Amino acid sequence: MLPIERHRQIMEELNLHGRVLVSELVKLCQVSQETIRRDLSLLERKGLLQRSHGGAVVAQKYQGNLAEKSNSPNEHESTFRLRMNENPQAKTLIAKKALDFITPGDCILLDSSTTCWFLARQLPDIELTVLTNSLHTVQTLATRSHIRTICLGGEYFAHNGDFNGVVAEQPLKDFLINKIFFSCSSLGNDGYLRSANENNAHLKQQMLMASERKYLLIDSVKFLRPSFARICHYREVDFLITDSLKDKELQQELAWNGVNIIDCSQRHNVMQLMNSQDI
Template sequence: MLPIERQRQIVEQLTNHGRVLVAELVNLCQVSQETIRRDLSMLEKQGILQRSHGGAVITQRNIGPSTAGKADLSEHELAFSQRINENVPQKMQIAKRALDFISPGDCLLLDSSSTCWFLARQLPDIELTVLTNSLRTVQTLAAKGNIRTICLGGQYSSRYEDFKGVVAEHPLKEFLINKIFFSCSSLGNDGYLREGNENNAHLKQQMLLASERKFLLMDASKFLKPSFARICHYRDVDILITDTLKDKELQQELAWNGVNIIDCSQRQSTMQIMNF
């Protein structure tokens, strides 16, 4: 069993039970105590758990919404106005590479991530239909006369500068969407893409279901980090576009699960992309 698979099982046990014992994990994973302790140490460094005598407990910030009396973790998410100033060169590089997968006549879906806003800014003024729940993206595309822009309505969030809720989800059923370009808060050790806000996560689930091809735009700062609400497993993604992916183990895991990787730091992708 690969380390990432073991750590995924450890996180699942923590999520389900709130605590794990070394002895139980040894039996579950069929490895030595030393190996389990190394896994726990790595997960502790990532803020997922806190080690205790004979095992570990889940950290407060990773307790799910079903736990009563806990703070709303979405409060700790950065506002959109803050996120657009983070990792700007990386996001611009990712957005520029994403243009290679956009053709005249496409019907695109862009989420309200800051990375997709950078993509919207770089879109050429060609015949496209773009659906989005991002107010900032709508404003950006308004100056491009050949792009038909459709805003997904719903409850507006001034913090995230986007729309969400049932009203935003309904129009997704009315269009044949070729490609979705989206980002998220993190890709965790358990293999799941996550958001810091459960409402954002649910809307992105519906966006993915409505789209034929799924493009994940993610800079390296988000890999193997904990976050709150589950969106989907990375095996549900067709193409990952990132500024760099140095973790060979994760790279292999993604490839085994059918995810084509576009590493902008490499001259060629790690997989051959066909029919996109």
């Protein structure tokens, strides 16, 4: 297990239980006690937790979030701040490639994923309409004078800095959206894209239905791993943009289902060129 994956696992356990023990994390992550202690020290320096005898507890500034209602859609999900530090180079690479598919005059939809936040940071100040349910993206685009930014309302969740629910879904029916750029928690071996919570997954379903073209931005660590709530099957995606896709069987399955694969690790993307005249 990579360090970044261990850190995510540690924070997920903390968010779920409020405390973790070194002995439990050793079994969960299959590493030594010294490795776990180093992980906890690093996360403590980042202000994400507090070390305690034999383990760690949630940092003081996050303890209020744990007291929120138990059906919060983000309670089993890592915080936005933690996820934004996961695979930043891959997300930047993916975001820069996604720019190739955005043209002046587009009306685009960005979900509340950290990958789309990386894309928002890369957007040039051109004539665009951007719809999003992410407060982080709204704040990022606030300085772009030529980009019209529309925030989807709804119930606000500080854990992820986004809006969800029926109120967030309603405006999607009123716009002609050319393209959606979105991410997910995982692409499972059953062919389905999944999110960490059901409310977020349902909103993404509505976003996909409202958009003409669908661009999935996904870093390689999310392939073929489990997650909670189903979003859609990958056959509903037009383009998949990733930092690397080495699984030949998955590549073939995606191609058979009409998904154009943009692998940023490859110099030449044959599949990217297949339908370029339609972009």
